[in-house]
Amino acid sequence: MSDDPRTGSILVTPVLGIPEVRAGDDLAALVAEHATDVRDGDVIVVSSKIVSKSEGRVVAGDDRFAAIRSETVRVVAERGPTQIVQTRHGFVMAAAGVDASNVEPGRLLLLPLDSDDSARRLRRGLTERLGVRIGVVVTDTFGRPWRLGQTDLAIGAAGVRVVEEHRGRVDAYGNELVVTAPAHADEIAGAAELVKGKSAQVPVAIVRGLAALVTDEDGPGVRALVRSAEDDMFRLGAREARREALRLPVTTGPPADVAVDADQVRRALSGVIGEPAESTEPAEQADLADLADLAEPGAHSRWGAVEITEARDLKPILDALGLPSSIPVLVVVHVRADGGSGRTDALLGAGGLRERLVRSCVVEGLACQWLPAEVAAPAVRHVLPADAEPIGALAIGAAGTRAQKAR
Structure with missing residues (x-):
């Protein structure tokens, strides 16, 4: 049999007359009684x-x-009041699939405990009664993160090729396919929804014409379609991402002695202390003290930061501190040295800046090493304004592997 599911036309037929289902009902018997024209290669969508x-x-x-x-x-x-959550099945959906529609008042409907197992048992029961080779797909309604409206997706499947990996194949123009993987189970669920509807109380449909997708074995089920949280680029909403960022560590290991992406470093810095202004003076005439004004978040307060990125300024400091020359930036955090009643607030502000910088580096996958004032001051004092007192310096660079860190 060809592995191409497109065998011509596809016919989607509603199964009518199924009565109200109650706990303990033999679902396979009910569907078999009302699905009077089921053939080899059909997919029963429930x-x-x-x-x-x-x-x-x-x-x-x-x-x-x-x-x-x-x-x-x-x-x-x-x-x-709206929550998007992950269920025990791994599905990411609104309200965990809890539904108050099409159920008696004062009752709530939960998803099956194991919808793939439900599909397997239903397929087994239908095969015994009907004597045909079929697939089964169990569906529920999902919203989409980038689209309005809802559609049905598969939450359980048996005897159906739920996804097909096209990576490595070529298209009609000879281009190699890299990420193409049709989610057939979801496509079947959406097609069946066109005849089932939300209010017509037609809970079952037969999809015909996709025999190439029907398998002898039950297969892995819809679990094969669930993207892990680690692989999900959109695993958190904005508010939840901020909450998670607060739980990030405020220390990391020392930077590895390897090159690092400059854009990665710039993103980490600009997320906290903004983009430094461009000097109108030639580089060889620029006053190092001006750097404080270019990158100082507290320009009108009593604390701030200086970024050291130019090799002619950075390398001597790195050498003096015993740091790898591959480190692309050193951020010196400082407060004004004139003391006064505002010193405590200035120290708190500088400490908060350091913490935000470290968290931003962690988010960007960078390593950073904090060098307290007693270590950093002799090497960095000359890059600060005359009235500034260094609190410490943050060396930012590449996060190495465990093997690199061990060396």
Whole structure:
């Protein structure tokens, strides 16, 4: 059989007449009774609602938020009362799939405990009753992060090739495909939704014409489609990302003696102390003291920072401090040396700046080493304004591997 699922036209047919499903009902028997024309190679698409009802995943109560919490392993994003969460299945969706629609008042519907297993059991029961080779897809409704509206996606599958890896193939023009991987189970779920609908109470549909996607074995199920949190570039909402940033370490290991991406360093610095202004003087005439004004977040307060990036200024300081010459920037944090009643606030501001710099470096995947004033002062004092007292210096560079750090 060809591995190309496109065998011509695709027919999607609703299965009508299925009654209200209750806990303990034999779902395979109900579907088999009403799906009177099922053939080899068909895919039976079933709404998770009737799967959950048959499995007794209906709970009493009006506290939807408590139900959502019970089904949540991680909050991904929240805005007002709306929560996007990760369920125990790995799905990232609104409200953990907890639903109050198409269920009796005062009741809440939860997702199946293991929707892939539900699909496998349903497929087994339908195959025994109908005597045909079929696939089963269990669906639920999801929103999309970059689109308005909702669509059905697969949350369980058995006997269906859920995703097809095209990497390494070539297109019609001979270009190698790098990231193309059609999510067939989701495509089947969306097609079936066109005849099931949300309010028509048609929970089952038959998709015909995709026999090439129907497999002899149950297969890995929809679990194969779930992207891990580590691989998800959008695993957190903005508010949650800020919360996570607060939990980042405020110290890192010393920078490795290897080259580092200059843009990476600039992002770390600009996120905290802004972009330094451009001097109108020739580089050889620029006064090092002017650097304080170019990069000082507290220009009108009693604390600030100086970035040392020019090789002619940076290398002697690195040598004096015993740091690798590959380090591209040293940030000297300082307060005004005139003392006074504002010194405590100035020290607190300078300490906060240091902490934000370290966290920003961690976010960008950089390493940084803090050198306290007693170590750094002799080497960096000449780059500061006359009225500035160094608090310390932060050497920023590449984060090395464990092997590099061990050396």
